[in-house]
Amino acid sequence: MKISDHFLIHRLTLLTLLLSLSACGIFETRTPEEPGSGAGSGFQQPDRAEVVIRNLQSAIAGLNTLNYMRSLNEENFSFSPSASAFDNDPLIWQNWSRQSEENYFNNMRASSQNQTGHALVLSDEERTPLPGGGERYTASYSLTIFHNRTGQGIPTVASGTLIMDLVQGEDGLWSVESWADNAGGSPFTWSDFKVTFSRD
Structure with missing residues (x-):
């Protein structure tokens, strides 16, 4: 075989490979996801109750809205604020919902x-x-969020006690159905973060 023939075969093989790859769409561009909004890394299939808690911790660390919301029950989610947060702003809690959770988390991320x-x-x-x-999960928490509202006197750390009732759906996956926040003597709780960031 001549060198020229060998070179021609090599070029045809390379061209065929490139055409195959382009047909698969490997070279197509895609719309980039907003940081923190996608599933991202760190989310585990919540096939056990304790995985839900790990997913929440991971979502907080990356301020990942999608993963945070995936941890909250889609049908029957409810949240009870700390007594001090309720007394300070009772109206905001009257219609608090899963959508309220998403709004505050997005604002906090921004x-x-x-x-x-x-x-x-x-x-x-x-x-x-x-x-x-x-399963009922109870724990003391320390929540640290570094944000740009410190000039407004908003702390970066909230603490208290949380009580979460975790349920398993028909698909076998677990989520938070109800969540109660207790200050336990703390002057600033997770509920206070939610109030702060529920407003733009």
Whole structure:
């Protein structure tokens, strides 16, 4: 075989490969996702109750709205604020919903752009089975969010005690159905973060 023939075969093979790849769409551009809005890394299939808690911690660390919302039950989610947060702003809690959770989280993420070090630290954890199935999770928490509203006197750390009732859906996946916040003597709680960032 001549060198020229060998070169021609090589070029035809390369051309065929490139055409095959382009047919698969590998060279097509896609619309970029907004940072923190996609599923991203860190989300695990919540096939056990404890995985939901890990997913929440991961969502907080990355301020990932989608992963945060995937941890909250789509049908029957409810949130009970700390007593101090309720007394300070009772009207905002009257119609608090899963959509309210998404709004506050998105606003918090927007106020924390280019910041890192966000964390949800849990301690004194307790898990107890619920009579109708499911699990009650109780823990002390320290929630750190580095945001741009410190000039307004908003702290970067909230603390208190959370009580979450976790349920398993028909698909076998777990989520938070109800969530209660307790200050436990803390002057600034997760509920206060929610109030702060529920407003643009």
